[in-house]
Amino acid sequence: MKKKLAIIGAGIAGLTLANFLKKFTDHEFMIYEREESLSLEEGYGIQLATNSIKILNEIDFKKINNEKLFNPKTLDFYNIQNEKICDLDLSKFNNEETKYTTLQRSTLIEFLKEDIYTQHLRFGKKIKEVSELKDKILIKFDDNTNDLVDFVFAADGIFSNTRSFFEKKKNEPIFKKAIAARVILKSKSELNISDENISLMLGSKSHLVLYPINKKKELNLVCIMRCKKFDPDNTKQLITNLVLKQNPKLKIIFDNEIKSWPLYFTPKILPSSNKKVFYIGDAFNGFLPTLAQGAGQSIESAYEIFNLLKENKLVSDTYFELRSKRAKIVRKRSNFNFFAFHFSNSLMQKIRNFFLKFLTRRKSFIKAYLNPVYKN
Numbered sequence: 001m002k003k004k005l006a007i008i009g010a011g012i013a014g015l016t017l018a019n020f021l022k023k024f025t026d027h028e029f030m031i032y033e034r035e036e037s038l039s040l041e042e043g044y045g046i047q048l049a050t051n052s053i054k055i056l057n058e059i060d061f062k063k064i065n066n067e068k069l070f071n072p073k074t075l076d077f078y079n080i081q082n083e084k085i086c087d088l089d090l091s092k093f094n095n096e097e098t099k100y101t102t103l104q105r106s107t108l109i110e111f112l113k114e115d116i117y118t119q120h121l122r123f124g125k126k127i128k129e130v131s132e133l134k135d136k137i138l139i140k141f142d143d144n145t146n147d148l149v150d151f152v153f154a155a156d157g158i159f160s161n162t163r164s165f166f167e168k169k170k171n172e173p174i175f176k177k178a179i180a181a182r183v184i185l186k187s188k189s190e191l192n193i194s195d196e197n198i199s200l201m202l203g204s205k206s207h208l209v210l211y212p213i214n215k216k217k218e219l220n221l222v223c224i225m226r227c228k229k230f231d232p233d234n235t236k237q238l239i240t241n242l243v244l245k246q247n248p249k250l251k252i253i254f255d256n257e258i259k260s261w262p263l264y265f266t267p268k269i270l271p272s273s274n275k276k277v278f279y280i281g282d283a284f285n286g287f288l289p290t291l292a293q294g295a296g297q298s299i300e301s302a303y304e305i306f307n308l309l310k311e312n313k314l315v316s317d318t319y320f321e322l323r324s325k326r327a328k329i330v331r332k333r334s335n336f337n338f339f340a341f342h343f344s345n346s347l348m349q350k351i352r353n354f355f356l357k358f359l360t361r362r363k364s365f366i367k368a369y370l371n372p373v374y375k376n
């Protein structure tokens with residue numbers, strides 16, 4: 001039966017759900033976005049593993065200009081001195097149609113907004129009040145408009161404000177005492193890495209990830225650093241004290257504009273207490289970025305909702321069971337990576353590197369660690 005749906009937030013999760021609803025259903029829906037426009041900031045890269053590409057292919061991901069995509073074949077591990085440790089073959093998770101892909105986030109958002117923008121997206125919408133009316137939910141916005149809907153899909157990110165309207169139990173995101181700094185590089189410069197692959201450089205209390213974001217091989221560099229306080233004015237100083245102290249030669253890659261932000265994660269995975277309200281993407285659970293699965297899980301959660309709706313089986317418990325199972329798999333690995341990437345003790349680093357070399361060659365390990373995430 002045709003339903004009326006509200007999606008709160010036009011990030012990757014909200015837009016993905018909207019695309020599936022538009023393409024495959026006749027449900028009536030609207031995305032309500034708090035900002036006045038979509039953030040299409042150039043540069044900022046994103047990795048999409050095969051689990052999310054497989055889903056995006058159903059909404060014609062292939063129509064994106066191929067020049068704006070890259071398919072790295074391996075994940076190369078280095079120490080922070082830029083000496084190679086080992087590599088992991090990512091292409092073994094690929095098939096003809098579904099390949100590990102890197103791109104700019106803006107390329108993904110441009111693609112996701114294309115069929116939605118004019119009819120199904122409203123900007124500058126902040127929820128003022130919600131109430132239940134018979135079997136429906138009435139959302140009142142602070143511009144005095146409202147919408148009466150059958151279901152609400154909260155896709156408003158890790159600090160989900162929608163939660164505060166529907167949930168008594170708080171699940172406030174926690175600062176991980178770490179900072180991410182991002183730089184876009186025109187080329188790999190003097191680094192001893194391949195600009196065809198993803199490079200991961202492991203240092204003490206810090207690590208760097210570099211990957212191409214298009215066929216021009218511009219590189220996205222993300223540097224994660226442990227730090228008790230977030231002060232964006234001090235990011236350069238932190239890089240100098242923590243990263244460049246370990247390898248001064250890296251200075252050249254931090255000469256471009258640096259953007260930084262604090263890393264948060266959601267402590268608990270909690271069900272929705274309202275059977276008409278569903279959380280997707282980071283609003284369901286915010287992961288650490290050390291498995292590069294945040295966007296992937298946003299896409300997966302949107303797809304799970306779409307499938308349940310399509311089959312007329314959209315029930316809180318069913319969705320929560322499905323989603324929390326997936327989230328736990330990803331959370332466990334993201335947290336473990338965060339821990340293992342940052343050893344400062346040189347003996348621990350040696351032991352980790354030994355295991356890395358050993359395990360990246362073991363089919364059984366890769367199968368156990370990554371297959372459940374990439375769903376192969």
Ligand SMILES: Cc1cc2nc3c(=O)[nH]c(=O)nc-3n(C[C@H](O)[C@H](O)[C@H](O)COP(=O)(O)OP(=O)(O)OC[C@H]3O[C@@H](n4cnc5c(N)ncnc54)[C@H](O)[C@@H]3O)c2cc1C
Pocket residue numbers: 008009010011012013014032033034035045046047048125126127155156157158160161162180222263280281282283289292293294295296297298
């Ligand atoms: C350093 C770093 C690197 C990352 N790298 C990767 C990667 O390589 N691969 C990957 O898969 N993931 C990565 N991620 C994670 C990924 O970016 C996020 O998980 C993903 O963007 C979450 O999407 P979302 O749609 O749930 O939320 P968001 O992208 O946060 O979107 C939420 C939307 O809701 C809107 N909104 C907020 N509040 C309200 C409100 N009250 N009312 C209406 N609208 C509202 C916001 O304006 C926004 O448009 C990374 C994250 C970090 C921090």
